[in-house]
Amino acid sequence: MLFTDLGLSEPILRAIAEEGYTSPTPIQAKSIPAVLKGGDLLAAAQTGTGKTAGFTLPILQRLTSSKASSGKRLLRVLILTPTRELAAQVQESVVTYGKYTGLKSTVIFGGVGANPQIKAIAGGLDILVATPGRLLDLMSQNCVSLKDIEILVLDEADRMLDMGFLRDIKKILAALPKQRQNLLFSATFSTEIKALADGLLNAPELIEVARSNSANEAIAQLIHPVDRTKKHPLLAHLIQSNDWKQVLVFTRTKHGANKLVTQLEKDGITSMAIHGNKSQSARTKALADFKAGKLTALVATDIAARGIDIDQLPHVVNYDLPNVSEDYVHRIGRTGRAGSNGVAVSLVCVDEHQMLKDIEKLIKQKLPQEVIAGFEPDPNAVAQPIQLRSQQHQQSRKPRPAGLGGAPAKKAPAKRSSPPKRSFNR
Structure with missing residues (x-):
């Protein structure tokens, strides 16, 4: 058609x-x-x-x-x-x-x-x-x-x-x-x-047009079990050892996003955060730099990242699993768009085991797990409670939750050399 x-x-x-x-x-x-x-x-x-x-x-x-x-x-x-x-x-x-x-x-x-x-x-x-x-x-x-x-x-x-x-x-x-x-x-x-x-x-x-609450089949999904204190070193290891050039990273909180950016920058990984507490210009610049390839990692909260549209984004990382299972589908949907393939990696600690079960129940599939050498989780670790999302929403309503605002970075006009028939996702 x-x-x-x-x-x-x-x-x-x-x-x-x-x-x-x-x-x-x-x-x-x-x-x-x-x-x-x-x-x-x-x-x-x-x-x-x-x-x-x-x-x-x-x-x-x-x-x-x-x-x-x-x-x-x-x-x-x-x-x-x-x-x-x-x-x-x-x-x-x-x-x-x-x-x-x-x-x-x-x-x-x-x-x-x-x-x-x-x-x-x-x-x-x-x-x-x-x-x-x-x-x-x-x-x-x-x-x-x-x-x-x-x-x-x-x-x-x-x-x-x-x-x-x-x-x-x-x-x-x-x-x-x-x-x-x-x-x-x-x-x-x-x-x-x-x-x-x-x-x-x-x-x-x-x-x-697709089964409700299902994950895109073009996205390869993988779980890396890890202790909560080793998530940052593992993320840096994955980015550097695999030479990832562009990765969208999701954290549960604004504070967590800021902290992770500071840690990644110390590792020599160019990063910026995008969340509701960032100024309008800072959010716009972060997304523009990420789209332009000036940043390796864009660290985002769920509210800020909703609707981010980046052509052929190769990697999404769930640094923290979302409290709401449906958000997992939204997050990993940032990659694998328009028929291209993508990889969604989740770093899961003992605190998040129930969240992982809820996600797997929602998407009706068991996600493959791979322990990375040097980052093996402690089998005796005890789970700690995670702040409920409703509390975060209460805190984020003033100012109202927001995405980037302003005009998104415009794509440079492409030199059309693609086949004549093409579908689009705008």
Whole structure:
């Protein structure tokens, strides 16, 4: 199937072609026609499968094919995302593929000044991409009206619930017209997501392109048992002995991320951390340097790393296993994207044995284990309690949890020498 088979207009197809793409991914091939029909949609696909274009492309098509009833430019589409970084990526997709449509859009999120955002909204918009917190802030100041919204998108809805945004979402829903199209996109179909969908969606079309809560088969997964005090030396050993050039490392806490960066730098491994306590410019620089190959290791917490989109990222390391099993699938989904292969390594100490069992139960597979010589775990080690994630969420709500924010680093224009048919994951 080609994009030209999906009923998209020439201006949108031209923008897609300029990016070098001709073939949709499975989620795009199914969701684009569904959105164009005008009905509600509940879609699940693994991270990295192209959910963003699955809704941005048909939304652009719908807006260009039907003018606002008043003839004036009205805010007709609201796209909600859980983090700044995700919001910025969605906005980048809207701008990239809508550049010949004449539609106007902007993105709003916290952590930066509100005045430029208020000015952009006042100038007239067709599409608004927003995080819940900043949107509610501007709504409370009467700076944005949602009375003309025709299409609502909840992107990464599972993460929004996980981050405690359900109350904010309900406040926003109450300000929307009752008659509208609702699109809910999620990495998984959890019980909570199904409950949200039941209350939000009207006879939705259901799309699921991969088995729920499954790990990408293109990702080689491996467990290295190790004592908690030897995790840092083992990580440095793996990076240096295997000559890893680019590795995304997940830690459980912001403090842990900062500490690990300091340790890796002492080992001569260029590293930066990305988490909610970092400044906007620091987060943007860290991701840009990592994408450009200036950093070997990008150390991230779950909230900050959600939505990081790096072409052909070879290695992901779970320095700490996540407390929420579904996050394991999201984490390792940073690699093995768009058909490329990736390696996901987890350093597991005695404290995390139950977490590992929960993850294996979720993904319905036993993960292979390999003890690295010189890093054998103490068989008599006693497990210590790990801080519950809910406590971390409580601490991270002020300021609101965020990803990078700002515009993600733009890829340099590629010299197209690839085969003519290509699918994309934006």
